[in-house]
Amino acid sequence: MTAATTELVRPLAARAHNPFGPVLTLARRRFQLTARTPRELVVPLLTPILFALVIAPSLKTALDTTSAYESFVATGTIGLLIPLNTMFAGIGVLVDREAGAQRELLTAPISRALLVVANLLVAFAITALQVAVLLVAARARGIHFDITAGGFLWFLAAGSLFTVGMYGTAEVLAARVPSTEEYVGRVPAIAIVPWFLAGSLFPINALPGFLTWFARFLPLTHGLALVRFGLLHDSSSLHNIWKMQNASAMAGLSLAVVAAFALLLTAAGIRAFGRHAVH
Amino acid sequence: MRGITFDVSPGEVFGLLGPNGAGKSTTVGMLTTTIKPSEGRARLVGYDVAAAPRAARAVSSVVFQEAVVDRALSGRRHLGLHAELWRVERREAEARIEELASALELADLIDRPVGSYSGGQRRRLEIARALVSNPRVLFLDEPTVGLDPRIRAELLDVVGGLRDRSATTILLTTHYLDEAERLCDRIAIMHRGEIVALDSPRALRAELGRQIVELRARDDVEASVAQLHATGIADGDAFTVGQTIYVPLHDHSGADALALIEGAGIRTSGITTREPTLDDVYLRLTGGQLAEAA
Numbered sequence: 001m002t003a004a005t006t007e008l009v010r011p012l013a014a015r016a017h018n019p020f021g022p023v024l025t026l027a028r029r030r031f032q033l034t035a036r037t038p039r040e041l042v043v044p045l046l047t048p049i050l051f052a053l054v055i056a057p058s059l060k061t062a063l064d065t066t067s068a069y070e071s072f073v074a075t076g077t078i079g080l081l082i083p084l085n086t087m088f089a090g091i092g093v094l095v096d097r098e099a100g101a102q103r104e105l106l107t108a109p110i111s112r113a114l115l116v117v118a119n120l121l122v123a124f125a126i127t128a129l130q131v132a133v134l135l136v137a138a139r140a141r142g143i144h145f146d147i148t149a150g151g152f153l154w155f156l157a158a159g160s161l162f163t164v165g166m167y168g169t170a171e172v173l174a175a176r177v178p179s180t181e182e183y184v185g186r187v188p189a190i191a192i193v194p195w196f197l198a199g200s201l202f203p204i205n206a207l208p209g210f211l212t213w214f215a216r217f218l219p220l221t222h223g224l225a226l227v228r229f230g231l232l233h234d235s236s237s238l239h240n241i242w243k244m245q246n247a248s249a250m251a252g253l254s255l256a257v258v259a260a261f262a263l264l265l266t267a268a269g270i271r272a273f274g275r276h277a278v279h
Numbered sequence: 280m281r282g283i284t285f286d287v288s289p290g291e292v293f294g295l296l297g298p299n300g301a302g303k304s305t306t307v308g309m310l311t312t313t314i315k316p317s318e319g320r321a322r323l324v325g326y327d328v329a330a331a332p333r334a335a336r337a338v339s340s341v342v343f344q345e346a347v348v349d350r351a352l353s354g355r356r357h358l359g360l361h362a363e364l365w366r367v368e369r370r371e372a373e374a375r376i377e378e379l380a381s382a383l384e385l386a387d388l389i390d391r392p393v394g395s396y397s398g399g400q401r402r403r404l405e406i407a408r409a410l411v412s413n414p415r416v417l418f419l420d421e422p423t424v425g426l427d428p429r430i431r432a433e434l435l436d437v438v439g440g441l442r443d444r445s446a447t448t449i450l451l452t453t454h455y456l457d458e459a460e461r462l463c464d465r466i467a468i469m470h471r472g473e474i475v476a477l478d479s480p481r482a483l484r485a486e487l488g489r490q491i492v493e494l495r496a497r498d499d500v501e502a503s504v505a506q507l508h509a510t511g512i513a514d515g516d517a518f519t520v521g522q523t524i525y526v527p528l529h530d531h532s533g534a535d536a537l538a539l540i541e542g543a544g545i546r547t548s549g550i551t552t553r554e555p556t557l558d559d560v561y562l563r564l565t566g567g568q569l570a571e572a573a
Contacts, residue, residue: 022363025360025363025364026364029352029356029360032351032352032356033349033351033352036351037351096349100347100348100349100350101357101360102347103341104341104348104361104408105364107311107312107313107336107339107340107341108336108361108364108365109333109334109337109365110333110364111333277313278312278314278315279315
């Protein structure tokens with residue numbers, strides 16, 4: 001080992017200020033780390049694919065229902081895929097904190113909210129890719145969708161906002177639990193239990209009365225109703241929530257609910273991260 | 280923290296020395312804006328760390344006590360990431376990374392995942408990373424804790440090189456006295472959230488006189504200290520750690536003190552005279568039970 005040279009420290013030129021530079025740098029780092037953990041990419045996809053391609057057709061056969069039920073369940077599995085994937089993405093925050101470079105990033109001359117935003121961008125991109133894989137696989141399996149340009153926009157808006165909100169939930173949970181083990185232990189309650197109540201496998205009005213009321217307050221119920229409205233041109237799920245006749249009005253209301261969910265949980269996620277990072 | 284005040288001059292290597300729990304890392308945490316102070320004010324290169332935290336972070340870098348790395352990423356990626364976040368111009372950063380990799384003997388490892396590095400290699404990488412942005416203030420938070428002696432010696436060389444050949448201000452926390460003595464221009468000794476002494480290592484040692492008597496008492500320690508006071512050997516700065524009594528000599532030579540102790544009939548199981556060290560200063564202020572005049 002030799003001693004450091006005289007050139008170890010000397011003035012450097014500062015890069016021109018690019019407001020998106022830091023967030024892209026952080027997002028690239030998160031993506032590189034995620035890409036080295038195939039578990040985070042594959043595991044969340046397995047269960048929804050199983051539901052869409054195996055369980056839905058099996059239920060159709062066993063219950064002697066129409067092909068519309070396959071489409072109903074296939075779209076319903078999006079409501080499982082998004083929470084599972086975003087919650088899995090949240091594990092990266094804990095790994096960063098426990099065994100990664102989070103402390104170094106906290107001393108960087110950037111807003112700490114950007115760390116959350118960068119993670120969100122990567123979680124969003126991977127979720128989008130997985131939803132696309134799910135839909136393509138379902139279509140290849142012969143499951144029918146009825147997509148128009150307008151419908152696709154409703155689906156896109158609902159899916160995007162719900163993903164953002166769920167990632168905010170993941171950040172809040174990651175900031176509040178002390179270890180990865182505790183985080184993973186709470187994922188089923190957040191990502192899976194609501195899925196059974198939100199009209200994924202059957203309409204919410206098939207639930208007992210009080211659970212139907214409860215389901216109306218779940219953002220996932222609104223998200224799934226919008227996904228079906230967008231991909232199947234079916235407003236019955238929206239009607240089960242709002243009991244109105246105007247489909248666009250109902251869709252607008254549900255989108256407002258999902259947007260509020262996204263906004264609130266993102267703000268909460270940034271706040272929780274900041275409060276945990278600086279104590 | 281119980282309220283501490285200190286100034287560090289540009290280019291100075293300033294040590295925070297103290298036992299675990301003394302408040303060293305908390306101080307660094309407040310200066311690097313990862314811990315929010317409940318009151319008080321701290322300025323880093325003129326920037327108030329509470330009012331302008333990003334500006335303060337822009338002029339500083341930290342090497343943490345424990346490994347703070349992404350094991351899956353390469354060393355080069357770590358340095359590049361730091362350069363991008365600290366807004367170092369791309370070409371300048373690339374040249375800088377090569378220079379630092381060469382200077383810190385990382386050139387052969389730089390493209391390997393950090394998970395494959397040894398402890399010393401990883402710590403050298405962390406120092407290189409902190410230097411990529413040419414910080415005006417470098418925080419080294421117990422940088423040699425947990426390293427084997429050889430790697431520790433290597434790192435002390437690196438930090439010593441920085442001290443000798445750069446204008447970077449370094450704030451070093453440590454509980455290794457030799458490290459503080461070797462590297463620091465001034466040292467603040469911390470104890471229970473307070474600074475109990477602040478001066479150069481030489482001046483701190485000088486407070487304990489020209490020589491110190493270290494004796495292990497066979498009988499009751501307090502009674503032995505009382506006898507030392509009665510004979511006029513010990514002043515108010517004598518202190519004890521367990522059965523060992525430390526007596527700084529201000530007015531006596533070592534030989535005179537030994538003769539007086541023998542003449543006073545103080546029973547010992549071992550006795551030596553030597554020059555005071557920083558350990559003695561540290562023990563007296565933080566670890567030793569200050570001997571009250573009996």
